[in-house]
Amino acid sequence: MLFNSWEFLILLAVTFALYYAPWSRGRHGKAWQVTLALAASVVFYGWEDPRLIVLLALSAVGNSIATARIIQHKVAGDEAKVKRWTSLAVILNLALLAGFKYLPFLAGMLPFLPASWVEALKGIPLPIGISFYTFHGISMIVDVSRGEVTREGDALLSKGGRFAKGVRDIGFYLLFFPQLVAGPIVKAKQFWPQIAAKRIEDIPWKKVVRALVAGYFLKVFVADNLAEQTVLLTIGTAELSNSGPFFLLPLLYAYSLQIFADFAGYSLIAIGLAWMFGYRFPDNFNFPYLSTSITEFWRRWHMSLSAWLRDYLYIPLGGNRKGPGRTYVNLFLVMFLGGLWHGAEWKFALWGSLHGLALAVERLLGARRGEQRDERETGEQGEARRKQERRLAGPLVGSSSPGSSLPPRVSLLKKALAWFWTFHLVTLLWLTFLMPDIAHIRAFFEGALSGRTFLSGPPVFSLLFYGTAVVLYHAWGWLKEHREAVAAKLEGSSLEPVLHGIMLFLIVTNPGAPQGFIYFQF
Amino acid sequence: MQYTLLLTLTLAACFALQSLALRTSGGKTTKSESNFFSSVARIQTGQRGQAETLLLGSSITGRLPDRSAGFAGVANLGIDGGSAADTLRALDRGLIELPPRVIVEGNTLHRAAGQEPGEVARAMESGWFAVGREIPNLGATARPSAFLYSWLMERKHGGPGSGDTAALPTGSVPRIPAKNEAPPLEGADEELAEELAAILRRLESKGCRVTMVLLPPGADADSPKRRIPLAIACRAGVRWWDLTEGLPAGTVEFTDGVHMSPESASATLTSLLAQCAR
Numbered sequence: 089m090l091f092n093s094w095e096f097l098i099l100l101a102v103t104f105a106l107y108y109a110p111w112s113r114g115r116h117g118k119a120w121q122v123t124l125a126l127a128a129s130v131v132f133y134g135w136e137d138p139r140l141i142v143l144l145a146l147s148a149v150g151n152s153i154a155t156a157r158i159i160q161h162k163v164a165g166d167e168a169k170v171k172r173w174t175s176l177a178v179i180l181n182l183a184l185l186a187g188f189k190y191l192p193f194l195a196g197m198l199p200f201l202p203a204s205w206v207e208a209l210k211g212i213p214l215p216i217g218i219s220f221y222t223f224h225g226i227s228m229i230v231d232v233s234r235g236e237v238t239r240e241g242d243a244l245l246s247k248g249g250r251f252a253k254g255v256r257d258i259g260f261y262l263l264f265f266p267q268l269v270a271g272p273i274v275k276a277k278q279f280w281p282q283i284a285a286k287r288i289e290d291i292p293w294k295k296v297v298r299a300l301v302a303g304y305f306l307k308v309f310v311a312d313n314l315a316e317q318t319v320l321l322t323i324g325t326a327e328l329s330n331s332g333p334f335f336l337l338p339l340l341y342a343y344s345l346q347i348f349a350d351f352a353g354y355s356l357i358a359i360g361l362a363w364m365f366g367y368r369f370p371d372n373f374n375f376p377y378l379s380t381s382i383t384e385f386w387r388r389w390h391m392s393l394s395a396w397l398r399d400y401l402y403i404p405l406g407g408n409r410k411g412p413g414r415t416y417v418n419l420f421l422v423m424f425l426g427g428l429w430h431g432a433e434w435k436f437a438l439w440g441s442l443h444g445l446a447l448a449v450e451r452l453l454g455a456r457r458g459e460q461r462d463e464r465e466t467g468e469q470g471e472a473r474r475k476q477e478r479r480l481a482g483p484l485v486g487s488s489s490p491g492s493s494l495p496p497r498v499s500l501l502k503k504a505l506a507w508f509w510t511f512h513l514v515t516l517l518w519l520t521f522l523m524p525d526i527a528h529i530r531a532f533f534e535g536a537l538s539g540r541t542f543l544s545g546p547p548v549f550s551l552l553f554y555g556t557a558v559v560l561y562h563a564w565g566w567l568k569e570h571r572e573a574v575a576a577k578l579e580g581s582s583l584e585p586v587l588h589g590i591m592l593f594l595i596v597t598n599p600g601a602p603q604g605f606i607y608f609q610f
Numbered sequence: 611m612q613y614t615l616l617l618t619l620t621l622a623a624c625f626a627l628q629s630l631a632l633r634t635s636g637g638k639t640t641k642s643e644s645n646f647f648s649s650v651a652r653i654q655t656g657q658r659g660q661a662e663t664l665l666l667g668s669s670i671t672g673r674l675p676d677r678s679a680g681f682a683g684v685a686n687l688g689i690d691g692g693s694a695a696d697t698l699r700a701l702d703r704g705l706i707e708l709p710p711r712v713i714v715e716g717n718t719l720h721r722a723a724g725q726e727p728g729e730v731a732r733a734m735e736s737g738w739f740a741v742g743r744e745i746p747n748l749g750a751t752a753r754p755s756a757f758l759y760s761w762l763m764e765r766k767h768g769g770p771g772s773g774d775t776a777a778l779p780t781g782s783v784p785r786i787p788a789k790n791e792a793p794p795l796e797g798a799d800e801e802l803a804e805e806l807a808a809i810l811r812r813l814e815s816k817g818c819r820v821t822m823v824l825l826p827p828g829a830d831a832d833s834p835k836r837r838i839p840l841a842i843a844c845r846a847g848v849r850w851w852d853l854t855e856g857l858p859a860g861t862v863e864f865t866d867g868v869h870m871s872p873e874s875a876s877a878t879l880t881s882l883l884a885q886c887a888r
Contacts, residue, residue: 094737313755316644546643549762553643553755585613589620597628598753601646601729 089135091357092308092602096132100361103128107365108288117285119253122260125365129265133217140215143184148259150180151225156254158232174233178226185222188215193432217269219429223396224262224273230400231276257283266361270354272372272392275399279367286366296363297588303356305591306561310554311350312600317550318343321532322524328531332540336532338547343522344515345551345558348377351390370395375565377514377558380506382446383454385514393429397422412452419451420444430521439520446513625747632752636678641763642756645690648672649730651751653697654743656685657706663883664706666694667715670825670868673875674882681879688715689730695722695806696731702809705734711819713886716839717829719806723838724798767865768872775876777884781856784821784849784885792844793837803841810846820848821886825878826862826870828854853881 089096103124112120134141154177161169195201195209231237261279262268321328321339328336355372362369376388386394398407402422408415420441427440523529568575578584632638638655642648652672656664662683665671672688675681687697687706694714700706733739742749750756795803810820822843829835836852843850862878863871870878 313644316646545762549643549755549759553758582612582616585616586620589617590624592617593621593624593628594754597748598755601644601733 089132090602091354092304095135099128099131104364112285121286122256122283126256126260126263129263129268132265133263133268143215144221144263147184147221147225148262149255151177151228151262152255152258154229155232155258158229162233162235170233174229177229181222181225185218188212188218190432220267220269220271220273221262226400227396228258228261228276236277237280266358267369272355272358272369273396274369274392275396278370282367290366292363296360299356299360299363301588301591303353303360304595306349306353306356308599309594310557311346311353312602313554314342314346314349314550316600317547318346320547321522322528325527325531328528329534331535332538332542333536334541334543335547336536338551340515340519342547342551342555344518345555347518349558375562377511377562378565379510380503381450381510382443382513383450385510386447393426397426401425416448416451419447423447435520435523435525439517442517442520628747628752628754631757632746635757635760637746638678638751639756639760641760642750642753643759646729647750647753647756649689649692650733650739651749651756653687653734654739654749655751656687657743661685661709663711663713663886664709665713666697668693668718670717671715673869674879675876681883684879684883689728692728692730693718693721695719695802696728698806698809699727699731700734702812708813708816708818711886712813713882714820714822716822716824717835719842720799720834720838723802775873775880777881778853778861778877779858780853780881782852784851786847787840787844787850789844792841795837795841799834799838803838803845807842807845810842810848814848822848822850823882824852824854826854826857827864827868828852851885853878
């Protein structure tokens, strides 16, 4: 079920009305609300293909059993058993993901497998959202084993009725519909403490409206309209190599803006919906196209994935604690696996690897620059700056752009160049994300470098008409970061309802043809 | 309270501006940046009010003017990037009201061979399509992007022609082709021809006069662009007219080699109406 479908709006209205029904204020309010939201999530997930619910139920019950066992052993102080159950549960979660997502991919690479087996394995369908709820499951297991998720009465979780409640709550965490199929990836330690009875008067409506209007605007007005043009990038290698730069480059820029609008729009809708039901999700995007380095880009883009990879992969691998060489390897490895998480195809691995390489190079250059400056700076001045840098360090990889001591104008020019380079590198790398294979990427470059002057109106028009919304959105982000007082004044001013009115008007009168969310396929 | 009031006022102002723009442009925009919405817009507006003549086809047909440009009783249902197959099926199923006359562009019918119905065909059955047909402000023709795109197109290529444009100096007239003129077809082409010929027979049996036409730039004799529509016309026993037969070279102007300029499109429609109304 799509957030931009009539079925969803009906499900939402019914669930919302029942969720805050008068009896939700009683002694069993929490039980009612969690059970209802869980039931709505099951309907939401199984709407297109009810068979998928079986897999989800398996994941929920399996993770609940493991969680109960881990808590039991944790309370008993048996760390060896905690570790054993944790490893087993993480492996089983990964096996579930591997079975459905990576087995068909691997089967094609094993020459000794009979052709009929390969065919059968390749026929395994990819359950929607499996990458997201598997990561939620792992987060649950690891946070519980680390003692970061605890509740009163957890010691009794393995007994009778409490176990059933545990399954219900864990199921709710895994399945809660706003984040079920495409995130944001909410960590168990963030979500678990929020499970409680909710009251309608506690809903922060301002935040709900802001998130939903911006989210639907980005998705329905910007992304869906741009998608109609960017689909031309996948028409075929012959068509790509026979076209010219004035046709292909606007389409590439349009895709760069489309993927942002699609995913950031989805995330904002998810955040707004969660607020409606009394839950706070972490931000997933922070104006990523303002970034002046790839390191900064990953602090702003799909932040919940970056944070997940940091907590459950980068740090366990040793992070940056085992020397520079190992840090670069870890960075590359995390991004390579992060790329593969997006899809079981070499193109995603390539996309992740190139980002990993860029991160490692930036860190290397940053470290060298830092060393040179440290030689110049001494005493308190240097220490104060290093403290500042540590404070600003990002979620995955820390700081790579030490503070500048250049004059303001030179520094501004340097920043502008860094922004230009970063935006274009990110945009260029989206090619590996979008194109079906390497042959298409090659054909794109053949066309883009052909020198033909063929110009098509609709892609340029769409890029300018719909892309402007993304540019303005980022201009707003820049204002928030660099002119806080002005932004705060504007946020509460009468400009906001006027802007919301225009956005709603465009959502209703100028939507694109309904498209699925790009990240649903992952 | 202030927020709600300002929001409502803004929305009202936006819809008022849109209504004004719609009125100024004669109730419809000529083209949007999206093939899908351009087509949906034509079909939605084409179904409002009673039309005497329906023009079915692709973007080649889409460039022809209609009643909003002074050609009384003409509704243009051209599907950009598609063909007349989807609108013929919709007529057959009663999704579109049957007019006294239907002119079918044959140039692009070959595109439908072996293909599933297009996204415009699927859209015609949706609820939002019906809403847009009944409420002009929510229709595809009233999209703000369509106003801007149409304005840019008209600045570049000129506005639509008028109903008093002279006809093309065609050297041919519509005729009912003999059965043995039908070119042999195979596979998906054969299936399509059989399906569409049956539809045309049904439409004619309900009192609708159908003319299958090959519009400029026409097609070679051996091309499926000509073989398929001719085969359909022969099998259905409807009138066939290749407008390019005997047409002096250079008479018709194109903007991109395929689509006619506004003047040529008006002249073509004048010819079509003059002959097909007989």
